[in-house]
Amino acid sequence: MSTYSGSDPMVGDYSGTVIDRSATVGGDGIGEDEAGYILTITADNDNNSVMSYADYHDNRGWGSHVTTDQTVVVGSLVNIGGSTYNVTGVAAETEIDGFAYGSNTTVSGLVRTQSGDEYTYALLAMENGKMNLYTLSAAGSVDPAFCDVDGACGQWVEVDAKGVGVFAAGAGTDIHGAEFDMWDDDGHLYYYSKGTNVTMDMTAPFDGNFDATGYVYAVDLS
Numbered sequence: 001m002s003t004y005s006g007s008d009p010m011v012g013d014y015s016g017t018v019i020d021r022s023a024t025v026g027g028d029g030i031g032e033d034e035a036g037y038i039l040t041i042t043a044d045n046d047n048n049s050v051m052s053y054a055d056y057h058d059n060r061g062w063g064s065h066v067t068t069d070q071t072v073v074v075g076s077l078v079n080i081g082g083s084t085y086n087v088t089g090v091a092a093e094t095e096i097d098g099f100a101y102g103s104n105t106t107v108s109g110l111v112r113t114q115s116g117d118e119y120t121y122a123l124l125a126m127e128n129g130k131m132n133l134y135t136l137s138a139a140g141s142v143d144p145a146f147c148d149v150d151g152a153c154g155q156w157v158e159v160d161a162k163g164v165g166v167f168a169a170g171a172g173t174d175i176h177g178a179e180f181d182m183w184d185d186d187g188h189l190y191y192y193s194k195g196t197n198v199t200m201d202m203t204a205p206f207d208g209n210f211d212a213t214g215y216v217y218a219v220d221l222s
Helices: none
Strands: 002-008 012-026 034-043 048-058 065-080 085-100 105-115 118-143 149-172 175-184 187-196 199-221
Touching: 012 034, 012 048, 034 065, 034 085, 048 065, 048 085, 048 118, 065 105, 085 105, 105 149, 105 199, 118 199, 149 175, 187 199
Parallel strands: 105 118
Antiparallel strands: 002 012, 012 065, 034 048, 048 105, 065 085, 085 118, 118 149, 149 199, 175 187, 175 199
């Protein structure tokens, strides 16, 4: 963990905390029933948070495991997009990977953002196989405000998986948006959603090779 601070003539004083964390559960006890999970929750004092959850189960072991690598920033982020915006909240780079093979297995990863009453999530859940879920996530307020935006949260998402599973993403609050390109053994899949005053939940089941890239966001209006 480290801290930073500074001063900018346009935004005044700013400060933040950077947290690096890495954890793995599993990988031992071949021939034994194994299970475990990793939960992280990082929040500030303004109802902004990023949560990750990874779990696995394998009734035969075989080195199955799940790993979470994460870097989180809590506080002020200045000069985002050149010198256009300044963000106060929580931002995280999260990578969850693992595998479990057998007749009674699971391995999954979830990253969820929350800012006030808006939220987004990205989920990769495997019944059998290996997975990698990578997200760039942020939750907080933006200065200067744009079109009466009071708060916002969102994620850039990348997925690489092989096996039987499902990829899901969702959002909810005043405005949401999402766009994903997905590929499986049968070809290309495209998903797009944008709307107001509704929640969005997208699911894509797969069996075999699966890749996805895209984003999801939610915006709260004043």
